[in-house]
Amino acid sequence: MRTGSTGVVFDESALLALGSGNSLASHFVANTEHGPTRHVYVPALCLAAADGMRRGVAEHIGALPAVEIVELDFAGASTVGALLRDGVEWRLGHAVHLSRPTVDWPDGRHVVTVEPDLYADMPLVRTIRLPHQRSPHAGRGVRPSGAPIVS
Numbered sequence: 001m002r003t004g005s006t007g008v009v010f011d012e013s014a015l016l017a018l019g020s021g022n023s024l025a026s027h028f029v030a031n032t033e034h035g036p037t038r039h040v041y042v043p044a045l046c047l048a049a050a051d052g053m054r055r056g057v058a059e060h061i062g063a064l065p066a067v068e069i070v071e072l073d074f075a076g077a078s079t080v081g082a083l084l085r086d087g088v089e090w091r092l093g094h095a096v097h098l099s100r101p102t103v104d105w106p107d108g109r110h111v112v113t114v115e116p117d118l119y120a121d122m123p124l125v126r127t128i129r130l131p132h133q134r135s136p137h138a139g140r141g142v143r144p145s146g147a148p149i150v151s
Contacts, residue, residue, distance in 0.1 A: 013114035015061055079100075096125055099111045
């Protein structure tokens with residue numbers, strides 16, 4: 001990570017929203033084209049969960065050059081296993097692992113999600129709420145200033 005870089009992690013609900021045309025989710029992906037300091041990460045387990053719920057999501061997301069699909073490595077498998085023992089759903093575990101602070105991301109990365117309450121009790125996990133639907137009259141997940149709602 002370079003100084004000034006920002007990264008977000010899309011969980012399964014965010015991937016489903018992106019595949020449905022959610023404008024805020026699309027905005028995050030489109031912003032990666034503005035320079036090498038903006039990153040969208042897709043945990044492989046979240047992608048598998050989203051594709052299991054809606055066929056074709058994996059192909060759609062995999063075709064986007066702006067997203068980086070992150071495999072589950074040994075450290076991730078250990079973390080997800082511990083989270084499973086603590087009662088966390090497997091579809092969330094990989095996103096939690098990628099969101100927490102690391103040497104490369106000392107402040108961690110926000111999880112972009114439609115369901116931020118699922119992460120409320122997880123230490124060191126910050127979320128950005130996506131709207132449930134893409135209606136132009138529904139809340140867009142942004143403040144009047146245009147900034148995303150971050151918890």
